[in-house]
Amino acid sequence: MLRAVFVTGRFGRAMRSFAVLFATFAFMLPSTGHGADGPPPLLAFSARIAGDDARTRLVISFDRKPDYSVHYVSNPVRVIVDLPETSFGLKPESLEPRGLFNEIRYGGMGAGASRLVLSARGPTEITHAEVMPDEDGKGFRLVLDAERIGGARFEKLLREQTWTGTVRATKADRPVAPAKTPGAFIIAVDPGHGGIDTGAIGTASKIEEKQVTLDFARVLVETLSREAGVEAFLTRERDEFLSLPQRVQIARQRNANLFISVHADTLKQKDIRGATVYTISDKASDHLAAELAARENLSDEIAGMPFESEPPEVADILIDLTRRETQAFSINLARSVVSSFEGQIQLINNPHRYAGFRVLQAPDVPSVLLELGFLSNTEDEKLLLDPEWRKKVSGLIASAVQRYRQAAVANGG
Template sequence: MVFVRKIFALLLLIGWLIGGLTVAYAQHTNVPLALSAKVEGGDEDMSITLIFDRKVDMVPQLLNHPWRLVLDFERLGFGFEIDQKDWSGFASDMRWGDMSDVNSRIIFEMDKPFRIAEIKAQENKGNDTFSLVLSLKQSDSDTFNAAMIDNMRTNAVVQRDTKSDRLGVSAKPVVSKKFTVVLDPGHGGIDSGAVGRHQTLEKEIVLAFAKELKARFDAEGNVEAILTRDSDVFIPLNDRVQFARQSNADLFISIHADSIRENYVRGATVYTISDKASDSVAASIAESENRADEIGGINFADEPEDVADILVDLARRETLGFSVQFARLAVSKLQEETKMINNPHRHAGFRVLRAPDVPSVLIELGYLSNAEDEKQLTQASWRAKIVNQIAESVSRFAELSGRRLSVANEKE
């Protein structure tokens, strides 16, 4: 009994410390702290109650496929854990995270179409907290879709004004005279990506790798390496593409470590873009990656497409040639140091590779669904070898493509 009491006391202490650290972090960064979330109701109506440590402003959005309630805030700290066993109503899932350095988002997935009947915001003077209570009622698909479109129109100006803030780095990157490679660590923020058998998160692995690769380029000084994100933030796919173009990039490398059903499949893979997938694995990976915006609560259907004229088509073809050239170089170098998947250069319709004027590849370092790959991905010594091989591939590509490799050789 004494032992049980000691364990109970220890657990209380740990909980108190964790809660205290979370609150301290929020206070230190001067952002509001989300304290709790409660979901209750029945099949026809339900309510969501969110408690914060201070007043917050919120903008709601509706998205379908699946039906979602998206709540946008300025940057929040998150101090709650959600036990869905206590839920009632027609909400099926909840996730939350940072969309950028200045914005956060909470998303509720629903089992059926719905409408927002009422939103109440109130200060709770008794305990110095702030509540948001959203009352939802069951609806039908047509009514939901009409409300969603109306909501998009209402928020259109706000979305255009704040779009540049999504990026984890400067929205107006400095154009370098050096050969420029944009390194894109996949996922981030609310989108964790794949999760390994030992709970390794893809978003953390690829960010660490991208930083190590950038450090290698920075140390050598002949390649300008820019990260699409250098922290745990969410960036929509289209913004990653646009950032590479705004940076006048000579090469775009999206870095991933996905998960697939066939857990026996392992090894690195290099992907280029194609309307038709080279195989079922490539198709599955592309489909998964292209859902990143959905996971982050972004409706990408209204994203503008590039002008489909003859000049754009010619640019795409030339760019694809460069992309394939780099993919072959990367495969050749990578297979010197690590296991590769069968037919390691594959292709599929990855949205993040669609820039018409920037050679682009997606590199799967390995698959977190495979135990051996997961172990490898967490080893700094293995990552260092792969960093070296990719860096050498980039340097060789710059030479072959006639791009600028060093400012020292330029005539000012």
């Protein structure tokens, strides 16, 4: 299950006094994109929503005046509100979906930007949007009035908006770092989810998948980089949103020899536990793999991104031939990882599975998606939060990578 980022905070006068301290503290944290001399993030410290299936009003209070822009996305209908970088100090219940909206998410979109995504039950328009100063002069509130509209009107809104579906912070325009050692074996480690896309939520700890994956990926990168001739890097180094195509793009820009995407999902069947290694395929190996791929492929939709079709070159026959060879290498890597895990850590039944994961679609980079375990299972959840377990599993993956690499070299790969 994928949910929004929630940070509990106090309300009323006490919260407004706390807002200044919170914003100051946020400014002192390691940079998440704003410059060292730039302003701290906005603080959204309270919110409320009211309405019915015809009209709904949403009000969010900030410590400073927010700039904002409103956009629309279809299939499904979503209202997107883009904001500057914002720390959301909101109680979860303050923005529980109601009225026109059946799901509300908010969170970071990367350096300098945040986003509110309002999933609507049908065609919806923001008919009035206004930023107003609070009566006591200590903050500002953003007021959004939404109304149900007809399909033709909504299509007109989509046609007339100039928005392209992205924000400045989501562009993968980071500088490309060359390999430190000529001929190094480059591995891209991709912590799943991030920013507004929190991923799954732990059953007992309520920890978010995006944090679990980042914590593990950092250990994995350190472990891999200690191997002779190997250089590993993170696709994201902090809590930021990256679209699925961007993750692939970053790996290709760095000339990665391998791409490992790290996840820790949840299942309705809480007794299922253990690691799984996935590779890409047009046809899923089983129902569980198909469901997981469908959920993971929703990452961009959760962040309010319009669906991006495949780039034209993917359809090219030469790319298709490269993809087939890459898929074979991906399967070899998956088998090596499973072999390394056997007898050492818990594995799911049939631990090598496959489905149509969009994040594994690099035509020229062997790629696997590693499901470390399930946050819906209490035993898996404890292990996922255990630093010693992370070190052990990272070591096993490093051994698997070295065996894969040696076999590829021996076969002329």
